[in-house]
Amino acid sequence: xxxxxxxxxxxxxxxxxxxxxxxxxxxxxxxxxxxxxxxxxxxxxxxxxxxxxxxxxxxxxxxxxxxxxxxxxxxxxxxxxxxxxxxxxxxxxxxxxxxxxxxxxxxxxxxxxxxxxxxxxxxxxxxxxxxxxxxxxxxxxxxxxxxxxxxxxxxxxxxxxxxxxxxxxxxxxxxxxxxxxxxxxxxxxxxx
Amino acid sequence: xxxxxxxxxxxxxxxxxxxxxxxxxxxxxxxxxxxxxxxxxxxxxxxxxxxxxxxxxxxxxxxxxxxxxxxxxxxxxxxxxxxxxxxxxxxxxxxxxxxxxxxxxxxxxxxxxxxxxxxxxxxxxxxxxxxxxxxxxxxxxxxxxx
Numbered sequence: 001x002x003x004x005x006x007x008x009x010x011x012x013x014x015x016x017x018x019x020x021x022x023x024x025x026x027x028x029x030x031x032x033x034x035x036x037x038x039x040x041x042x043x044x045x046x047x048x049x050x051x052x053x054x055x056x057x058x059x060x061x062x063x064x065x066x067x068x069x070x071x072x073x074x075x076x077x078x079x080x081x082x083x084x085x086x087x088x089x090x091x092x093x094x095x096x097x098x099x100x101x102x103x104x105x106x107x108x109x110x111x112x113x114x115x116x117x118x119x120x121x122x123x124x125x126x127x128x129x130x131x132x133x134x135x136x137x138x139x140x141x142x143x144x145x146x147x148x149x150x151x152x153x154x155x156x157x158x159x160x161x162x163x164x165x166x167x168x169x170x171x172x173x174x175x176x177x178x179x180x181x182x183x184x185x186x187x188x189x190x191x192x
Numbered sequence: 193x194x195x196x197x198x199x200x201x202x203x204x205x206x207x208x209x210x211x212x213x214x215x216x217x218x219x220x221x222x223x224x225x226x227x228x229x230x231x232x233x234x235x236x237x238x239x240x241x242x243x244x245x246x247x248x249x250x251x252x253x254x255x256x257x258x259x260x261x262x263x264x265x266x267x268x269x270x271x272x273x274x275x276x277x278x279x280x281x282x283x284x285x286x287x288x289x290x291x292x293x294x295x296x297x298x299x300x301x302x303x304x305x306x307x308x309x310x311x312x313x314x315x316x317x318x319x320x321x322x323x324x325x326x327x328x329x330x331x332x333x334x335x336x337x338x
Contacts, residue, residue: 066227150302154273174269
């Protein structure tokens with residue numbers, strides 16, 4: 001009897017905790033606040049406080065990713081374009097490259113410009129990237145280099161959303177419908 | 193008719209259809225676009241392959257004068273992780289179509305040999321097993337235009 005009592009209590013507790021009006025996944029009770037030390041597109045060291053004051057969408061990837069990363073970032077660009085101007089101005093997308101060997105600040109600046117002014121590229125030392133990845137329980141890894149020095153990077157496909165105080169709020173996945181993503185970002189900007 | 197006679201007939205038919213043609217009439221490609229990233233970052237190629245023939249068709253590779261190398265890749269998500277791996281061929285059954293589309297199969301274009309801009313047309317040669325190659329014009333698009 002005790003074997004199922006604990007999971008049952010846990011799921012009832014978790015169900016009670018999550019806000020049923022979010023259409024993407026509510027992670028406010030299970031994920032920590034934003035906390036990192038990285039390097040921005042100007043080569044400047046920054047921490048999470050530099051990004052307080054706006055709703056933040058956090059995505060991990062790398063610029064040599066031909067398919068998934070541009071597809072995800074383009075989808076976020078499309079979602080933010082559907083927001084009212086004054087709401088969009090309160091949203092930023094932090095693209096954290098887990099491939100600092102190739103993704104220098106200059107490369108990141110050029111890359112994020114493609115998606116829109118609210119897209120910001122960050123990267124850093126492996127230990128700082130690991131700290132941020134571990135904090136949000138995501139992982140990344142490098143594939144084998146070919147003869148030309150090309151390699152793939154495996155990385156989390158999740159987008160994390162934080163309120164302007166850096167508190168974790170939502171997990172947005174590739175299979176969440178676009179209008180659910182737009183609706184939740186809009187609600188997050190309004191509600192925090 | 194038995195297989196030998198059928199192969200002979202098909203062979204003669206192929207010859208009759210003319211080897212000078214740039215297009216293999218039974219295989220068509222639509223919606224071909226090359227999604228460009230800045231600098232020398234790899235590009236992704238997407239298209240729909242229509243196999244209008246009575247036989248299975250196997251896409252075995254691609255080349256382009258605009259890039260040093262072109263590979264075929266498939267993206268997948270496994271336990272919340274995005275991964276991709278290269279593949280040697282894609283079979284398209286008779287009468288069916290196959291889409292190379294975002295988050296799935298894509299051509300990966302690496303190391304461009306010339307500068308490219310959104311709006312350009314890039315010639316890509318698609319290779320097929322036992323069939324003529326097909327030259328396809330890919331429109332260069334931006335990731336945010338879709």
